[in-house]
Amino acid sequence: MxxxxxxxxxxxxxxxxxxxxxxxxxxxxxxxxxxKIEPNDWMPQMYKKQLIRMIEQHAHSEIIGALPEGTWITRAPGFKRKLALMAKVQDEVGHAQLLYSAAETLGKSREQMIDDLIEGKSKYSNIFNYPAFTWADSCFISWLVDAGAIVNQLANARGSYGPYCRALDRICAEESFHLKYGHHCVIHMATGTPKQRQMMQEAIDRWWGPMMHFFGPPDKVSVHTEVLMKWKVKMASNDECRNQFLDMYVPKIWELGFTIPDPNLKKNPETKKWEYTEPDWDEFKRVINGDGPCNAERLAVRRVAEERGKWVRQALLTPKTKYVTPLA
Known part of the structure; x- marks a missing residue:
């Protein structure tokens, strides 16, 4: 107690x-x-272990999350959209760097974290293992996936580990711009041609299941929630975050005239909680464990990037004196 x-x-x-x-x-x-707990303070090994797991997975999610949107930079409709999406993807990679730095304060090197990612040992968010078939998919990610991330991150920014909280403060400030960008893209689709509205509706239909998975398994089966909340590593449970997201964004989706592919979705007037069809948690487990539509593709891209950047890292780490000719 x-x-x-x-x-x-x-x-x-x-x-x-x-x-x-x-x-x-x-x-x-x-x-x-x-x-706030700082890196040099005493902490239980379990606290450190859970923080490394959580921050590392968050960092991986940021860097992998840039991939489905990044494929749309060259195909975004119009020069301004290309510029905006390029800046957003750059921000996401920058967020990963902030988070890797925060995780390194707990004793695990960035190199080891990257190795664990590309070898499939570390997890990252399920939702980035689905393909972005159309521009509307990219719009969904920019608005609603980023919205879900902000719900999680704003809560955890009030947590107990100083370096993670400070990283989240910076990340949330930038994510707020991403959210506005994504909302603008979706409004453009909603007020466009019938074909554009159809594309956006189809994207919502495709992504709603993974979006419900995004916040993690129900509290009753989540194995980490209790200890994470006890030590204020995590400030809200999976179900609380999911309900907050539904509270904030279901009305906005309906306001734009789109439907949500769940006939059971409604808010209970007594409990103030949303009721919905339970997502397919077996699918969630398959995707998290590497058997999703794009798991292999995402990790293959990271392996190639790691190999291509190897010479740069070696050059930076090689002592300069090796290449300097002494003066006569």
Whole structure:
């Protein structure tokens, strides 16, 4: 329990039984007071492990997430759209760099994180393993996928680990511009020709299932939520984030005249919670574990990029003196 009592209520989480009880109590008291944990502070190994897992996966999601939109840069309708999408993709890659830096403060090198990604050992968001067939798919990602990301990130920016929170503050500021860009793209499709409206509706139909998966499995089966929320690594549960997203964006989708491919979607007036058809969680597990429509393709692109950039990294890490001819 926080602030006194039996701190080893936490010991039900695997690994905590080996931690120093006094240090663990002090650590949890700091979190309860709202203090930030910094890299040189004492922390339980499980806290560090869960943070590395969470921040690393977030970083991977940013860099892989740039791929489905990046394929549309050369095909975006009009020069201004091309410029805007190029800037957005560049931002996403920059977000990955911020997050890798935050994860490195916990002792795992960026090189090891990238290796784990391209070898399929590390996970990233399920939703980026689906193909963006049309420009409308890119519009969906820019508006609604980024909206879902902001829901998660704004909550976690109030968390307990300082470097991650500071990275999220910067990321959320930039994501707010991405959200406006995506909303503008969708409005353009909604107010365009019948063919444009049809394309946008088809994109919503394709992406709604993965979007419901985006926030993670239900709280009742999520294996990490309890400990992450206890230590304020995660500030809202998967179901809470999913409900907040539905609260904010279902009315906006309906306002634009589009439908959502779930006949059971409605808000319960008593509980104030959304009711919906349960997503196919078996599909979610398959995609997360590497068997989605584009998993192999996404990782192949990253492997090629890693190989092509190898000479640059080697040049940067080679001592300059090796190439300097001494003066006579």
């Amino acid at each position: 926080y602030g006194g009592g039996n701190t080893f209520e936490s010991a039900k989480f695997e690994g905590l039984e080996n931690e120093d009880p006094q240090k663990l109590a002090e650590f949890e008291a700091r979190i309860e007071r709202g203090e």
